Amino acid sequence: MATTRTAQTHWEGNLLEGKGTVALDSSKLGTYDVSWPSRAEEPAGRTSPEELIAAAHSSCYSMAFSHGLAGKGFTVESVDTRADVTFQPGEGITGIVLTVKARVPGLSEEDFQAAAADAKANCPVSQALAGVKNITLQAELLA
Numbered sequence: 001m002a003t004t005r006t007a008q009t010h011w012e013g014n015l016l017e018g019k020g021t022v023a024l025d026s027s028k029l030g031t032y033d034v035s036w037p038s039r040a041e042e043p044a045g046r047t048s049p050e051e052l053i054a055a056a057h058s059s060c061y062s063m064a065f066s067h068g069l070a071g072k073g074f075t076v077e078s079v080d081t082r083a084d085v086t087f088q089p090g091e092g093i094t095g096i097v098l099t100v101k102a103r104v105p106g107l108s109e110e111d112f113q114a115a116a117a118d119a120k121a122n123c124p125v126s127q128a129l130a131g132v133k134n135i136t137l138q139a140e141l142l143a
Helices: 036-040 049-070 109-122 124-128
Strands: 007-012 019-024 030-035 078-088 092-103 135-142
Touching: 030 036, 049 078, 049 092, 049 109, 049 124, 092 109, 109 124, 109 135
Parallel strands: 092 135
Antiparallel strands: 007 019, 019 030, 078 092
């Protein structure tokens, strides 16, 4: 069964001096301030499209990684994923670094790296971001 999630943004003014809010409508978790400076300079208590992409990518990756290993009979004790999304004004999103650390009893380093790469390739958000030329992965299996 397909699901649709909705967010909406209200914006006032031009790009550089304007400001807006983005509301997470489906979950009703909140409304967040957004502005150009929060993208290209310091966040100063506001979010950005890139931060929202980072949140989506890190959570999707963690789910795909856990699911892939469960399908191979492994139990993931913990997985912590960080997504660093780089935005370059005038160019757009120029790179994403996924950093994952996981605790998976009985999993070899080789199988861990293979599962990490598989999750990167197959997580739906990774696939949606296929236009980003440089998505890298750093994966560490914790003892």
